[in-house]
Amino acid sequence: MPGRYYSKFIPPSLSMSELVCQKLDNDATDLLIDKWLERPHRPDAYYDWFQRVRERRHHATTNARNQQRLLWNKGVFVPENIFIRTVDTGRLIPLDRTWVTHVYHHKSMSRLNMMPVIFSMLPELMLLRGMHDRGCDDIYVIVTDLKRQEMDQVTEYFQYTATMSLRYLTAKLAQQIDEELMSAAGAFSLDQLMELAGLACAQTLAKVYHKDKYPRVLVCCGPGNQGGDGLVAARHLGMFGYQPTIWMPKRLKTQCDNMKIQTLAPSDDTHSLSDALARSDVILDAIFGFSFKPPVRAPFETALPLISSSGLPIISVDIPSGWDVEHGNAEGVGLNPDVLISLTAPKEGVRQFTGRHFLGGRFVPKSMEEKFALNLPDYPGFDQIVELPQTKGTNGAQRL
Numbered sequence: 001m002p003g004r005y006y007s008k009f010i011p012p013s014l015s016m017s018e019l020v021c022q023k024l025d026n027d028a029t030d031l032l033i034d035k036w037l038e039r040p041h042r043p044d045a046y047y048d049w050f051q052r053v054r055e056r057r058h059h060a061t062t063n064a065r066n067q068q069r070l071l072w073n074k075g076v077f078v079p080e081n082i083f084i085r086t087v088d089t090g091r092l093i094p095l096d097r098t099w100v101t102h103v104y105h106h107k108s109m110s111r112l113n114m115m116p117v118i119f120s121m122l123p124e125l126m127l128l129r130g131m132h133d134r135g136c137d138d139i140y141v142i143v144t145d146l147k148r149q150e151m152d153q154v155t156e157y158f159q160y161t162a163t164m165s166l167r168y169l170t171a172k173l174a175q176q177i178d179e180e181l182m183s184a185a186g187a188f189s190l191d192q193l194m195e196l197a198g199l200a201c202a203q204t205l206a207k208v209y210h211k212d213k214y215p216r217v218l219v220c221c222g223p224g225n226q227g228g229d230g231l232v233a234a235r236h237l238g239m240f241g242y243q244p245t246i247w248m249p250k251r252l253k254t255q256c257d258n259m260k261i262q263t264l265a266p267s268d269d270t271h272s273l274s275d276a277l278a279r280s281d282v283i284l285d286a287i288f289g290f291s292f293k294p295p296v297r298a299p300f301e302t303a304l305p306l307i308s309s310s311g312l313p314i315i316s317v318d319i320p321s322g323w324d325v326e327h328g329n330a331e332g333v334g335l336n337p338d339v340l341i342s343l344t345a346p347k348e349g350v351r352q353f354t355g356r357h358f359l360g361g362r363f364v365p366k367s368m369e370e371k372f373a374l375n376l377p378d379y380p381g382f383d384q385i386v387e388l389p390q391t392k393g394t395n396g397a398q399r400l
């Protein structure tokens with residue numbers, strides 16, 4: 001992993017490591033298991049359970065079901081050098097952190113007292129075994145070739161994320177922070193904030209959708225400040241070499257006109273939107289932000305389904321339009337974007353968002369970050385955006 005970037009909010013993942021995956025045959029697996037069983041221990045429920053796991057494995061392979069595999073690379077096979085991978089993400093997790101984050105939560109382990117073996121590998125393997133019982137017979141054990149110092153860094157990452165996590169904002173808190181940014185505590189003007197927010201949106205789009213393949217960006221702007229973010233983003237996208245078109249049923253903005261960015265005539269019908277969708281490669285959804293209150297009103301109640309049915313990739317600003325700021329897409333009327341760029345801090349409603357998730361709004365003073373316990377991630381280098389880990393929806397077990 002040397003030289004590869006990860007931080008407290010960008011977890012180390014399989015793609016960052018140079019694993020040599022190896023599939024063990026049954027004899028080799030047995031040898032390894034026997035070696036573990038030789039480790040000093042008192043025979044207990046874990047020992048029995050692991051024996052049963054072994055038997056089941058033999059039974060499974062005899063019946064030509066999925067093979068059990070241990071995967072590792074050339075690293076030295078010692079507990080300090082071992083990560084496991086969770087079944088539902090592609091993350092690598094050091095064993096000691098796994099104990100905290102997963103063992104306690106696994107139903108099948110609840111009847112056992114786990115404390116005596118907290119530092120042992122065995123329950124981890126059983127845990128994995130138990131987790132995989134539902135879907136497959138593989139045990140994924142990944143031995144890395146990380147140096148001690150790198151292991152410490154990764155462990156530090158997990159310790160950090162176990163104790164701190166990014167705060168998700170309610171609508172009220174988002175509004176309060178917004179106001180505070182424009183009070184003496186932040187001393188920003190609305191235009192300044194919007195400029196930085198719009199730049200972050202444009203950077204996110206450019207990072208995910210390259211201009212050679214997705215030159216025609218349809219920027220859909222709503223009636224509030226988020227619509228302003230969209231206009232700023234359109235201007236930056238124009239500067240970056242994209243060909244933005246603005247759909248903004250409520251008002252016009254001179255800067256974009258000056259740049260000859262095509263703006264569809266404001267209108268409450270959605271014909272112009274339908275036409276524009278047919279001529280676009282990607283959509284920037286800057287319709288509703290944290291002041292949205294359902295249900296969706298005209299003309300957006302027609303516009304959102306039109307946008308969804310276009311099949312074009314969508315990047316949403318702050319919250320996918322149509323989602324309740326705190327309860328998400330419970331009503332099912334909102335857009336389902338591929339990418340989300342949250343501003344300042346993610347909103348409660350997007351906890352379940354499974355696409356690529358970026359954070360922008362690199363303008364929050366440290367004092368405000370601490371006051372509101374936002375636990376913001378570090379922005380890399382001079383970027384206006386930082387990508388957050390995807391919350392769920394990827395199955396690491398299938399990705400290796």
Ligand SMILES: NC(=O)C1=CN([C@@H]2O[C@H](COP(=O)(O)OP(=O)(O)OC[C@H]3O[C@@H](n4cnc5c(N)ncnc54)[C@H](O)[C@@H]3O)[C@@H](O)[C@H]2O)[C@H](O)CC1
Nearest residue numbers: 193223224225226289290291292293295296297318343344
């Ligand atoms: N600090 C920051 O993070 C900054 C974020 N910015 C962006 O501003 C929006 C919030 O702006 P606001 O003007 O408060 O609200 P909206 O953009 O969400 O728009 C409200 C707008 O929409 C209308 N509306 C509300 N509900 C409905 C509905 N059901 N149907 C139709 N229309 C509806 C309402 O009447 C208003 O006109 C935030 O999300 C960020 O994107 C700032 O740019 C900079 C600081």
Ligand SMILES: [K+]
Nearest residue numbers: 288317319321
């Ligand atoms: K939005």
